[in-house]
Amino acid sequence: MxxxxxxxxxxxxxxxxxxxxxxxxxxxQERGAVTNLPIPRFVSMKASEGNVRRGPSLTHRIDWVYKRRDMPLEVTAEYGHWRRVRDRDGAGGWVHYSLLSGVRTVLVEQDMLELHSRPEDKAPVVAKLALGVIARLGECETDWCELTAGGYSGWAVKRAMWGVDPAELRE
Missing domain, CATH: 4.10.910 (30s ribosomal protein s13; domain 2)
Known part of the structure; x- marks a missing residue:
């Protein structure tokens, strides 16, 4: 039945x-068996350090440790209190859910990424972000997302960041 x-x-x-x-x-779209949230989905590291394990339990070996608070990660599976995640490079493993946050962040993938005052190429540039900067994700339109980093806020082209789906729209 x-x-x-x-x-x-x-x-x-x-x-x-x-x-x-x-x-x-x-x-x-697939849903997580534990949370009923979409799979895959983006989250961020809540903690400044997080063990990445081979499997979803404390008895599984630690493969490495994430050491960047707010780093965007993609959840690809759920099992109890564990989430299988992957990073921008495709590396991943199992992380305890308490180390993750629903706060959305992105990783800047273009050096000197221009933040514009409006989501338009010709809008004034308010700041430039270096390659590898982690920015807080705000509203997203078809080709642009609003970012906040280092006290600056502005709009950047979506294709220049990792941590947001190319088709994702956010209000």
Missing amino acids: IGTMKGWVAAAALALAVSGGVDAAQAA
């Missing part, structure tokens, strides 16, 4: 998407 119900719900979501009720990608 449960398998039949899941199949029916998936079919209904797909039918709604095809009929124009919701975006097809949104209807097909």
Whole structure:
């Protein structure tokens, strides 16, 4: 019965998407078994240090330690209190959920990324961010996102950062 119900719900979501009720990608998006939040999704490191383990328990070996607070990470799976994450380089492992935050951040991937006063190429530049800077993510339009870093706030082109989906829109 449960398998039949899941199949029916998936079919209904797909039918709604095809009929124009919701975006097809949104209807097909996987949900976490623990949180029911979208998988994959972006989060950030809440702690200044976090062990990355081979598996979802304290008995699994620590492969490395993340040492940057606010670093954006992508959650790719959930198991109990554990989240499998990956970073910008594709490296990942299991991290305890208490080390993660829903606060959205991005990693600047373009040196001297210009922050504009408005989401337009010709808008005045208010600051420039160095390669590797972690910025807080605000509103996102189709090609632009609002960022805050080092006391500055402005709009940058979405393709120059990691930690936001290219199709993601945020208010």
